[in-house]
Amino acid sequence: MGGSHSHKTPVFDENEDVNFDHFQILRAIGKGSFGKVCIVQKKDSKKMYAMKYMNKQQCVERNEVRNVFKELQVMQGLEHPFLVNLWYSFQDEEDMFMVVDLLLGGDxxxxxxxxxxxxxxxxxxxxxxxxxxxxxxxxxxxxxxxxxxxxxxxxxxxxxxxxxxxxxxxxxxxxxxxxxxxxxxxxxxxxxxxxxxxxxxxxxxxxxxxxxxxxxxxxxxxxxxxxxxxxxxxxxxxxxxxxxxxxxxxxxxxxxxxxxxxxxxxxxxxxxxxxxxxxxxxxxxxxxxxxxEKKLTAGFIPNKGQLNCDPTFELEEMILESKPLHKKKKRLAKKLKENRKDNSSLNGSQEKNRSHWNFTRFAKNGHLQQHLDTVRKEFIVFNRERLNQNPGQAQQKCTADKMEHQKEGDDGKNNNVIRQFARSHVS
Known part of the structure; x- marks a missing residue:
């Protein structure tokens, strides 16, 4: 499902936030109650990861945003040899992304x-x-x-x-x-x-x-x-x-x-x-x-000659998925081009009609766009690589996490967007 590979290693601005373009999508390997997982390679470092991606609109409609945000909140404060550790989290117009350790031995x-x-x-x-x-x-x-x-x-x-x-x-x-x-x-x-x-x-x-x-x-x-x-x-x-x-x-x-x-x-x-x-x-x-220290030899070694997961995940992504990940860049670029074309061609009357249509659509969707805007604003961006390179910043973050943790109530329900989505549900 990945695109063509380039032999030239791309150079990214070290101050730039990690985003979807920083990764080469290789293949789908799984899916959960919400979200799918694929193997990716970071283009600059060539390191392999697993990328979990969750469609924003589906998360809002299924009232699952709270769980996504909670998972991010928990994982950014954890790092251990026997956990699947979070490395990056970011978003784009369509999806929320979590990039984690790649484990190819299967569950x-x-x-x-x-x-x-x-x-x-x-x-x-x-x-x-x-x-x-x-x-x-x-x-x-x-x-x-x-x-x-x-x-x-x-x-x-x-x-x-x-x-x-x-x-x-x-x-x-x-x-x-x-x-x-x-x-x-x-x-x-x-x-x-x-x-x-x-x-x-x-x-x-x-x-x-x-x-x-x-x-x-x-x-x-x-x-x-x-x-x-x-x-x-x-x-x-x-x-x-x-x-x-x-x-x-x-x-x-x-x-x-x-x-x-x-x-x-x-x-x-x-x-x-x-x-x-x-x-x-x-x-x-x-x-x-x-x-x-993982010095003991495990009694069961997964087969290295296979992926140790259900192969149908790849077929579903390629054939059944309406918005496949490997076509995201072209899809978003086309959407942006169409929006610009529409904006430049609309006259006053058309603009009025479009505004009326948008109002009707948003009302019908139960303020969906408002919820999506909240997700965009409240999403937790994370970069463990950057934190590891700047221990002082990491310590500052740990202190902030501790202060935030002290505000938490039962089950850690302390996030603004968590509270908002607990109060309202878009069906």
């Missing part, structure tokens, strides 16, 4: 669907790497809320990386999250409780429950509870209270003990801190420094 859901049988030592390694990631997120006051095989990507050496922060919550130490969020089969019991018996909320332990569910599924090929997306809240709570998890006799006693502690119904009694994991007998032989 764990893909490998489960390919009938990969993960060995116990492999899953034990995943648990350790994910525990380090969750400990880091906890130190940054972030609850991920959607840990599952789909959101765990492998690099080419088989190490895990957590992705997808669009429903993550930023919380203060003395606050709790209360909204129901996540993927039901992986959601901890306490997430459901506020809607059943009026409990106050939940904290970081919910991610450790999801880690336990994920580890169980990787080993057995199915989850420990029969909870689905259409399972009601009351039914889920009943399942937690009545169903005992079955552990295969072939699993080691140490592994079972660990999973029992991760899948403890009571969040207070659940393993939910790195320090507790490090002292747990089953993990006593782990060199945690070596894990963090």
């Amino acid at each position: 764990l859901r893909y490998h489960l669907q390919q009938n990969v049988h993960f060995k116990e030592e492999t899953v034990k390694h995943y648990i350790c790497e994910l525990a380090l990631a969750l400990d880091y997120l906890q130190s940054r006051h972030v609850i991920h809320r959607d840990i599952k095989p789909d959101n765990i990507l492998l690099d080419d050496r088989g190490h895990v990386h957590v992705t997808d922060f669009n429903i993550a919550a930023l919380v203060k130490k003395e606050k709790q999250a209360t909204s129901i969020a996540g993927t039901k089969p992986y959601m901890a019991p306490e997430i459901f409780h506020p809607f059943v018996n009026g409990c106050t909320g939940y904290l970081f332990a919910v991610d450790w429950w999801s880690l336990g569910i994920t580890a169980y599924e990787l080993l057995k090929g199915q989850r420990p509870y029969e909870i689905r997306s259409n399972t009601s809240v009351n039914e889920a709570v009943h399942i937690f209270n009545s169903v005992s998890i079955s552990y295969p006799s072939s699993w080691s006693s140490g592994l079972v003990s660990l999973l029992r502690k991760l899948l403890t119904i009571s969040s207070e009694q659940r393993l939910s801190r790195l320090a507790d994991m490090q002292t747990f007998p089953y993990l006593a032989d782990i060199n945690w420094d070596a894990v963090l």
